[in-house]
Amino acid sequence: MKFLCVECDRQMTFEEREVPGDGTLAAVFRCPKCERSMAMLTNPMETQLVSSLGVKVGGETVPGTSFEGIRTGVSSGRDEAFVEAATPIQGPVRWTVDAVERLSHVPSFVRGMVKKIYNEYAKEHGIGEITPAIMDRARSDLGLEDM
Amino acid sequence: MSPKIRTYFDLPESDSTLPDQIAAQDRRVAARLEDVGAVVAIMSGKGGVGKSLVTASLAASLARSGKRVGLIDADLNGPSATGLLGIPPRSLVESGEGIEPAVTPGGVRVMSMALLLEPDTGLAWRDSADAGFVWRGAQERGALREFISDVCWGELDVLLVDLPPGSQRVAELHGLVPNLAGSLAVTIPSGASRDAVARSLDLARARDLPVRGLVENLAGARCDACDRVSPLYDGEAGRELADQFDVPLLAQIPFDRTLARAGDAGALEPWLESGGSVQDQIRALAETVSGWTPAGPEEA
Known part of the structure; x- marks a missing residue:
């Protein structure tokens, strides 16, 4: 198109x-x-x-994440299906306590994917620390209102 | 009168076109399979023939012989590989490289929808609109693609793909993995199974899918006491299909109570350690399949 x-x-x-x-x-x-x-x-x-x-x-505005189609498409996913590796998925972006707390409310079936999206957004925009305000901005910029 | 409007093909392509994104998906599949020696599909035209039991036994036997084996349970709506191989629900580790598969004690690396759902919960898709059946096929194809491209399979000698009943998924798998090393068709001896599997094999042939062998499951019932096999069905679907399609009949596996119990208990790997004529057949089947390569079968 x-x-x-x-x-x-x-x-x-x-x-x-x-x-x-x-x-x-x-x-x-x-x-x-x-x-x-x-x-x-x-x-x-x-x-x-x-x-x-x-x-x-x-x-794509941010790089794809593993099982993106499954995690966004399946509605009956197990909450503890995924756990983050001991080594963080992305590099040196920091998360404030408030941002981590807010992320914890995201169902774990998609949490790793959502975290990666925010990390990628922060990297692309030269942001060193993710706060709830940054999460709001990313959601709006990336069209992630349902995440 | 307005000037002539340029057509779609008059305009330059950008890297955001849908075909480009789909091509990028295909490249991710190819990249993930670079370290995989052979991708083998296990198919059947009919449900209930024991295809998943054959696949799981084959995977366990390959691993036991020292092969590095992966198993994709592509039956998204009826996954059973984890149960057969004794893999309990667990959290899958996610890293920047992808999702780590579950691994059995014998070393089989497994990915299944069963690992992503609550026990006894069916696969349900999030539909933001009615008529989800319109794109359900695309979503399931996408899930199969992600099971290949997004899982850290590592170096494998063989990646088995246990396909759901029917013929559509094998065509989709062939689309994702053009250099499929081969597919193995599973039937039972009955005439109904012969007809259903024949239709799948006919379709596979029409699409140039490499069907390399047949397995006839439930080819009689083996007596625990005397090892004698007595018939369960009147038909001979295995032999008839082999003749009709000129495909080797690689194994005729009888119903074996010890195998059935081992499958129910998720104990196929220990079951293979015990001796027996059925175990011997599965070992021989594994030896044959391990020789399949995308370029053609190695000389035995």
Whole structure:
């Protein structure tokens, strides 16, 4: 799927994706010449169809995590199915006590995956410490409202 | 009149296209399998033929002979490999490299949906919309792909994939692993099983899937006392399918009460340590399968 700005005859580029949590998805594309933006809105069926292929509209904004499709798709997963290795998944990003406490409320079936996403976000944005505020920002930026 | 609008193919590709992302998934599968000598699918056109018991016994026997063995339980809706091999529910260790598989005392590395679900809980998918059946196949294919690409299999001689009944998954596996070393079809002697497995083999042949052998399970019942095997079914599906499709019949495994009990108790590995004609057949089957490579069978 590609979007063309007919006025400028330029291919629009992906800008951001939002997942409001109601099963729908919004992907924003912008014309690099006139900067007009447009949002592609998908209904729950269309969103699910793309998700089931393990791909993301607009491409991956953070690297994929292990069993991402299983962990986001399976609703009957065992809570203690995964445990983090003794060696942390990601490098030197620190987590505040509040952020760790908040992460502990994420079901453990997806916790490792969610933690990796936040760590990747922090690395990409040069953030040394993850706080609840950073988690909020990442959720909004990455369209993780349902995590 | 507006100027002609350029078409999809007039515009340059970007690295965010869905085909590119799917290609990247395929590359992750290939990268994970770089250290795997052979991927072997165990298939059947029919449920209830004992395919998972044959697969688990085969894996245990391969490991016992010194091979490095992995087992993917691809029957997502009816996983049984962990029960047969005595692997209790446990937390899987997740590292930056992926998910560590469960490992049996005999060294078989196992990944199964049973490890991810509560005991006695069925696989349920999160549907944010009705008509989940539309994409259920894609989700299950995705789970099979992640069982290959996201698990730290390490160096393996053989990776067995226990497929669910039916023929669709073997085609999907072949799509994910084009250089499949071979597939092993399991039947029971009955005419109904012969017909169902024949349809699967026909489809496999049409898609150039390498079917390398047949196993006839429940080929009679073995007496504990005298080792004599008496018939259970009237049919001879194993031989008939072997003739029809020109595929070797590698084993005819009778019902063996000690094997059934060992499977129920999750004690297949200790069972293989004991001597017996059925154990001998499974050992011979393991020896044959261990010679399968993507390029072709090694000369025995």
